[in-house]
Amino acid sequence: ATATATEGRAAMSVRSMEAGDEGQWELPASARSSAREGLMHAVRSLCELRGVKVAEETALETGRKIEEKAYTAAQVDSRTTTGRRPDAETVQIYARKAGRLVVDAVESIEKGGGTSAAKEAGAGAGGVTEFLDLCDGNREFVTAETARELFAPILGVQDPSAQTVKKIKLSTKSFGVDAAEVAAEAFAACRETLEDLDLSDVIAGRPEAEAMKSLKCLCDSVAGLSLKALDLSDNALGEKGIVACSTALTTQKTLESIAFRNIGCSVAACKAINNLLACKQTLKKLHLYNNMSDDEGAFAIASLIETTPKMEDFMMVSSRVKAEGGQRLAKALAGKPLVSLDLHDNILGAETAGALVQTLKDQPRLKHLNLSEACLEDEGTILVCQGLFQAAPELETVSLAANDITDNAVTALAQGLQGKARLRAVFLEENYDIGEEAQQWLRAQLPNVAIRFDEEEELDIDFGKMKI
Missing domain, CATH: 3.30.750 (Transcription Regulator spoIIAA)
Structure with missing residues (x-):
């Protein structure tokens, strides 16, 4: 009822605005004032129904805060990637948000928590x-x-x-x-x-x-x-954004972890990161995800990795990296004390797998390897397994899903993964040409390892704080 009343007040005001307005969605001050008054009464009424008395001043302040939060939330959601959302939809977002906040506020007041x-x-x-x-x-x-x-x-x-x-x-x-x-x-x-x-x-x-x-x-x-850790993910940065962040990148010389996930990290942005980052000697964790870096961007990140002697946790996922960029990254990662390596959802191919052979052979601390959706096929998979053979004794999880692997690579998988006492899970889903007989054979070769061939299959495996 609160949401419906708020929506009605807002809708009448929106309909009075000029048609075709493509600026930021907004409501007249009179409409917002009316909504605040309605929200105040809603808070008092609901509290009284629950046997809690609320002073008018408290209810008025609560209503003001609720309206402010609902309004700003609606403004955020009023814009889409293709332009402005229809006003009627934004009004509904505003009203629903206000209604939820009223319920939250009343529950908090009832518990004695205030707002x-x-x-x-x-x-x-x-x-x-x-x-x-x-x-x-x-x-x-x-x-x-x-x-x-x-x-x-x-x-x-x-x-x-x-x-x-x-x-x-x-x-x-x-x-x-x-x-x-x-x-x-x-x-x-x-x-x-x-x-x-x-x-x-x-x-x-x-x-x-x-x-x-x-x-x-x-x-x-x-x-x-x-700082030891800084996360700049999920901001539409691009090169301009990286430059805007330059003070943070150049002054933090003891950072151990930095993340640039989903920021529009273009080739130019990757180069800027390499040029600006001042924490290369202390950096242990670098995450890049869902960017448009391509091979040339990977070249810049590879140059950065070459100067990070403590790199333990590297992710460059869904970044349009192909064979040449993958090979450069593999060579740059050689000799680093890796604990986790994630390059999934890139077009790496067997060429990158070949470059990873030596990198993987020299990884005594590696626990997690994700090369899913990397276009490895049988040839690349066999090469990766050669790199893991009698190496990476601490390995706990391996992900090679969606690589067009067939029965022909199953023997190499067994040879590469046998003898790893800590290995708990291998993810091979969406490799549809591994037949049922080969699946059973591989499970027999790795009896203490949970192997997933079907994405619907659930694995219940504990890794300390991590559960798959």
């Missing part, structure tokens, strides 16, 4: 925790005022020595410049303790110029920190 920003941000009863996670599943445009509420667990600490936050995650909150400046204050406030900063998905729905300014503000504020 404090500290609770929404994940702070414990004792105040600031070690992990401030703003990713609550609610997409919203963050204003400076909202940012101060979200960062209250940090900004509210008067004594700098009392700060304990080691990790901050901002994902799904879209920051404008004003909000980014507040975030910068929070980063500075916990600069002595902050080690892990997740800036993934923080500019969604913003016009490019504003998004780049916000991103630059967030990354410039990193200069005074000593």
